[in-house]
Amino acid sequence: MKxxxxxxxxxxxxxxxxxxxxxNADLESIVDTSNEWxxxxxxxxxxxxxxxxxxxxxxxxxxGVDALDKSDLNASDIDLIIVSTATPDRLLPSMACDVQAxxxxxxxxxxxVGGACSGFLYGLTVAEGHIATGHATNVLVIAAxxxxxxxxxxxxxxxxxxxxxxxxxxxxxxxxxxGIIGTYHGSDGNLAELxxxxxxxxxxxxGQEVYRNAVRSMALASxxxxxxxxxxxxxxxxxxxxxxxxxxxxxxxxYSGIPMDKVFVNVDRYGNMSSATIPVAMDEAIEQxxxxxxxxxxxxxxxxxxxxxxxAIKW
Ligand code: COA
Numbered sequence: 001m002k003x004x005x006x007x008x009x010x011x012x013x014x015x016x017x018x019x020x021x022x023x024n025a026d027l028e029s030i031v032d033t034s035n036e037w038x039x040x041x042x043x044x045x046x047x048x049x050x051x052x053x054x055x056x057x058x059x060x061x062x063x064g065v066d067a068l069d070k071s072d073l074n075a076s077d078i079d080l081i082i083v084s085t086a087t088p089d090r091l092l093p094s095m096a097c098d099v100q101a102x103x104x105x106x107x108x109x110x111x112x113v114g115g116a117c118s119g120f121l122y123g124l125t126v127a128e129g130h131i132a133t134g135h136a137t138n139v140l141v142i143a144a145x146x147x148x149x150x151x152x153x154x155x156x157x158x159x160x161x162x163x164x165x166x167x168x169x170x171x172x173x174x175x176x177x178x179g180i181i182g183t184y185h186g187s188d189g190n191l192a193e194l195x196x197x198x199x200x201x202x203x204x205x206x207g208q209e210v211y212r213n214a215v216r217s218m219a220l221a222s223x224x225x226x227x228x229x230x231x232x233x234x235x236x237x238x239x240x241x242x243x244x245x246x247x248x249x250x251x252x253x254x255y256s257g258i259p260m261d262k263v264f265v266n267v268d269r270y271g272n273m274s275s276a277t278i279p280v281a282m283d284e285a286i287e288q289x290x291x292x293x294x295x296x297x298x299x300x301x302x303x304x305x306x307x308x309x310x311x312a313i314k315w
Contacts, residue, residue: 009175009178081096082110096110185307197304242300296312
């Protein structure tokens with residue numbers, strides 16, 4: 001579906017990162033690893049870990065309140081809360097309901113979407129559908145991930161890669177030319193075993209296969225979202241990719257024809273926060289003055305499922 005006129009726009013963003021920083025050197029005392037291995041293989045230098053003091057829902061609520069504070073809305077104006085998470089604190093109710101209670105969004109409908117690392121982009125597309133059909137006006141889309149709670153801290157091939165955090169944005173009907181103008185999502189459940197968490201267990205991953213599929217799928221998704229928007233890679237001012245590994249980001253950018261000086265990278269400071277990476281990156285990019293109104297933005301994600309997607313956004 002081609003959307004030369006966007007239905008929805010992101011009117012504000014927010015984030016919350018737990019304050020406790022764990023460096024690669026800190027991990028050397030937990031598993032048999034080294035700063036050199038982690039840095040050269042992934043680009044990650046440190047990550048935030050939430051510890052026992054803060055839950056995933058609390059992180060999500062803090063990111064949501066930050067997005068509300070940067071908008072002209074109150075919590076009671078929100079009529080839909082969509083939370084993306086692969087790490088709910090409990091399985092019932094949905095984490096979105098816990099977030100709703102924490103922020104006092106008394107007039108909202110609240111539910112979760114499960115799209116693993118791509119979940120935030122799926123959440124934006126669900127928000128778009130609700131707004132386009134007139135079922136919602138002010139949508140709070142949150143991604144909150146406490147990856148540390150589902151990692152095997154004896155498995156050096158996974159535990160060094162991830163971090164905790166939350167990001168959020170508020171989505172409304174587009175008031176003009178700003179908004180989502182290109183969309184592509186894909187999934188392949190046949191490859192689920194390559195990155196999964198068995199019931200009651202911890203994350204298991206076949207790193208090299210995930211790596212190969214991530215690059216291929218993110219490049220494809222970028223191409224399709226640009227096609228949907230009727231745009232060329234040269235027109236993109238900023239690429240905001242899912243932050244899993246700097247080498248995956250560099251390959252995706254190269255295959256997509258976007259130079260690295262137009263790519264936002266913060267994986268070095270936070271590691272892979274699953275679906276929270278993209279809204280956190282958007283919020284930081286705005287704060288740093290890297291992401292400004294009028295820019296053509298491409299955002300792309302890949303993760304467990306496998307599930308992937310990309311959006312082209314006139315910011
Ligand atoms: N520290 C030190 N050595 C480690 C290590 C660590 N943290 N983790 C694994 N190794 C070792 C392995 O045991 C292996 O040793 P061996 O050759 O003696 O068996 C060696 O390093 C190479 O492992 P390999 O898996 O081949 O490394 P790689 O170059 O493929 O890099 C990843 C591993 C995980 C960094 C890489 O595959 C990757 O980034 N995959 C994608 C992961 C991802 O982003 N997942 C989320 C997607 S949303």
